[in-house]
Amino acid sequence: METCCKNDTEVPIHIAHNKSITRKRNIGKREINCTEKEYSLNGQCCMKCGHGHVKSVECPKTAAQCVPCKSGEEYMDHINVLDKCMRCRSCDIELGLVVVKNCTPTENAECSCAKNHYCSSPQCEHCESCTICEKGLVEKECTSTSDTVCRTQEAGMPPWGTAIIVIFVIVSGVALGLKFYRKKKQKNFITQRYTVEAVTGKDCSGETSTLICIDDDLSRHVPDIVKEMTLDEVKAFVRHHKLSEPTIDEIIRDYCYDTSEQKIKLFQKWYQRHGIRGAYITLISSLRDLKMRAVADKIEQKLKVAVSSHQESRESHNDKTEQSNTCSQEVGKSYHDNAEISNTYPESLEET
Template identity: 40%
Template sequence: MAFLRGVSPFTFVRLPTASWPGSNMRRPLLLVVSLLALLPALELIAAGPSRVNDSDPVIHRVHNKFSEVKNISKRDVVCPSGKHRSGDTCCDLCEPGYVKDKNCTTSTKTICKKCKEGKEYMDDYNYLSKCIRCSFCDPEHGFEVDKPCNSSQNVKCRCRHGFFCNSSEPCRHCDPCSKCENGIVVEECNQTSDTICGRKQYLLWIIGVVILLVLIVVAVIIRWKYRHKGNWMPKKQINDEQRPVELKPLIYPDIDLTPHISDIAEEMTLAQVKKFVRKQGLSNPTVDRIISENMHDATEQKIKLLDSWYQEKGIKGAYRTLISSLRDLKERVLADLIEQKMACHIQNNASAHQNMNADV
């Protein structure tokens, strides 16, 4: 039907008017023929425009490509392994022992600085701006240095001689090695396990029976000897035992312990100080606060705990309280050591006071 395009429908309907039978029939017939000629044109109009040169798919393809590029530009920058994203730039990481000093840019690399040797460390590749502070091996808690801290690794602690590790790796707690009361050591204490003691079973029973028999024999001999002499016990010995013993009263002078707190703390362990101050009523929150404020210094912990007790519980009679409480806590050896040290201080102060008076 394409050949009908542009052709007027009236081109094929011109007939000689003289050939029609009558003039009245000519006009309706002409109208019918015209309608028949218009049918192809109406069909083309209903079918719509030709798609031979349709450019819509091309436009759609271009639009889709543009959208894909736009979406890609909006995606986040993904850096490869060993790089750190800073904005739209992938920066190099700092090596172990170093941390970032300045960020990288599109034209410059990451600038790193070294951690302070023996004080700070960084043990991995990183993009951090601060090093990690080295840990402290506290000998008061049974630790000693196994490997010192350097710029690329933290200090490595181990339990010192006489202690063993009582926790998983890395070791966080050292306990004193046990001592075998019977003297039989199956396995010596080492870094990771406590002393293993043996048991005297039948041997202990035999030794006990032998000692008992020996004592019975000795007692029988002594009794027989004195019975035949007419004396069960010498008179002099009887008089000595019957003589009343003169008890010397314990004298605790009222001493100002302020200048002596550090000397007293030096003689005591941290566990002994904690036990003493808690017995004297120092509250657990106060004890925990002092310990946390001086986490890595056991000597300062002891001094602060004793000073807090001394200031909070009263200065008057503190020396008497200290010695008597230590004896009640079964710390007689410690109490004797502190008494000896305080006696030396008192004597020295008295001598210095006498010298001053003599000079005056």
């Protein structure tokens, strides 16, 4: 009877203990099983903020802990885990742009060409002035996406007159096109040369040296570059260059407790997609477009010092190499002179 009682009391206790362990494991499993509208942080589920809002605490639990973006100045067009909103786009009238849709907390501003301006590019950065036809002979009015089409023939004009006008228009169009192309190319060249020389200290007056200056490999400077930027600034930069949100979130999760490594990996991901060619110019111009002029200036100064130091090191190495070659030549010459003297000396002994 004692054996039966003992067994009867121990079995329920063992079963209850196993159930308690299973329940704890299930509870722990539920704590890290977050929904699509949540994200995991330090073993707990935090709520993602919706459109037009960003988090005000490290781990939001309710919508009240997500603050709205400033209307007309900031926006956020996707569900996020950020603590700062993105800056609204500026439509510069000096570039022929006007606002067609104001910036809201959930959408960025939209720009279009101003009156008497047009732009044929899908992603228009600036608009050109519409062509003014001589004597008001307009075939098709100027629109925001196409230039004015001028009429080349009046009623009663003879065929040879039409031919002359057509030839004149074609030649003029080709000449204007070449002039515009050269002017734009020269402007881009001067801008790139000024920026590169300011950073590298190199004389980039030649075409070959300019390409070398502009396409300097930034990979060894990545830690120094991101050191001058906050994590939010790096995120804004890579988003500006269309780096996808899943890729950004994945990098942030992989290096959850290392902000410096998060910045480095995000910047390297953009650099791998962009490539070496023109990366420096893209970096500096993008930072200034994103209203990060102070950051751009610091990076310029730091790269200037780094590149100058690298050049001096290379020049010093070349000088040492030349000195070594000179010494080797002198030693070799001395050796040959001694050999000649040795050959002459036995002859003099034989004469004696």
